Amino acid sequence: MLNQFSRTELLLGNEAMDALKNARVAVFGIGGVGGFTVEALVRSGVGSIDIIDDDKVCLTNINRQIIATRKTVGKYKVDVMKERILEINPQVNVTAHQCFYSAETAEQFEFSNYDYIVDAIDTVSAKIEMILRAQEKNVPIISCMGAGNKLDPTKFEVTDIYKTSMCPLAKVMRRELKNRGVKKLKVVYSKEPARKPLEDMSISCRTNCICPPGAERKCTAKRQIPGSIAFVPSVAGLIIAGEVIKDLCGVR
Template identity: 60%
Template sequence: MLHEFSRTELLIGAEGLKKLAQSKVAIFGIGGVGTFVAEGLVRSGVGKFVLVDDDCICLTNINRQLHATRKTVGKSKVEVMRSRILEINPKAEVTVFQEFYMPDNAAGLLADDYSYIVDAIDTVTGKLDLVMQAKSRSIPVISSMGAGNKLDPTRFEVADIFNTSVCPLAKVMRQELRKRGVTSLKVVYSKEEPLTPLATENSSCSAGCVCPQGTTRKCTTRRQIPGSIAFVPSVAGLIIAGEVVKDIVFSKM
């Protein structure tokens, strides 16, 4: 009998679908990249999700984040994404944490039963700790490098962090992971040189912050707000989703 994943089954078989349905994927960062990771995974048949993000949807998220619409501005990102996942697959299990991942709260956000961890967060401290936690628990992890200030989605590549170039965030991650004795990390990164944001009085978050009520980390407290566009972080997120699916289905994990 045909079902919602019949077309996927033609590619990966019934056993592959079963592996995905039994998998629990934790996505840290439910923004421009993370929402498309979740979308790609639920539409591929992943059955269990953990979503971690402290943010509420902002008007400025509408240009690139899947869950952002006029109706969802001001709502919790993880709650809106949970609702979307369940609309696609009502049988999915979705656990959400409206928290900002950092080393001091890692214990409450991590579990040994995660099949895969996706790092789509935007702070180096959080990214490094999340990678180290995944490595210590022997949980497969993939990390998103910089998707801001980019215009060319065709420049993304999947690589080991130590084979990356151009991306400023990847450079910092390489240096810091080497200090910590990490020898490999799968990442998605872009070889496109970052553009310089064309900030004006009308486009600057510092001058005209519209963060919704309840936002814990307002844009005015951040060092720099990168430019972004719909077709760049979305592509990075779907590439990551593809890597997670292929690893779960075809690799001996």
């Protein structure tokens, strides 16, 4: 019988679709990367999904985030994403966590409940905390390295963290994970050298912050505000979704 996943089933088969329907995936970070990851997971038939983010949609998100429109500015990202998920597939079991993942909030999440974890956040300490907990529970995890200040989406690769190069975030992660005894980690990263954002204060959040009222973490708190564009983080997010889907189905 035809349904919304019939075209996907032609590629993957019935058993794989059942595996996806019964899978529970957690996506940490619903931004330029994570939003597209969630979109693709849901459109591919994942039956249960946890979305984790404490941020609100900002006007400056519209250039790259799938949930960001003029109508959603000021709303919590997880609320907007949940509504979008259920519009795509009302049968999905969605759990929205309005939360910034860190060592302090980690106990709110039982990683053993997940079949796969996606790390789409950009805070090094939180990424490390998440990776260590996932590996402790033997839950597959894929981590996104830097997607900001890049212009070439064809430079993304899927590899082990210790095989990465060029990416400044990956360099830090290699060192920190090695110090903690982590032997391997699947990542998506770009070999493109990072570009330096223009130092133009007239278009910088540093001096012209427009974060929505009530935003927990403002852009001005960041050490550097990266430049971004629609066709780079989205590609990283779709690559991640592809890896998750193929791993859950055992398809290569």
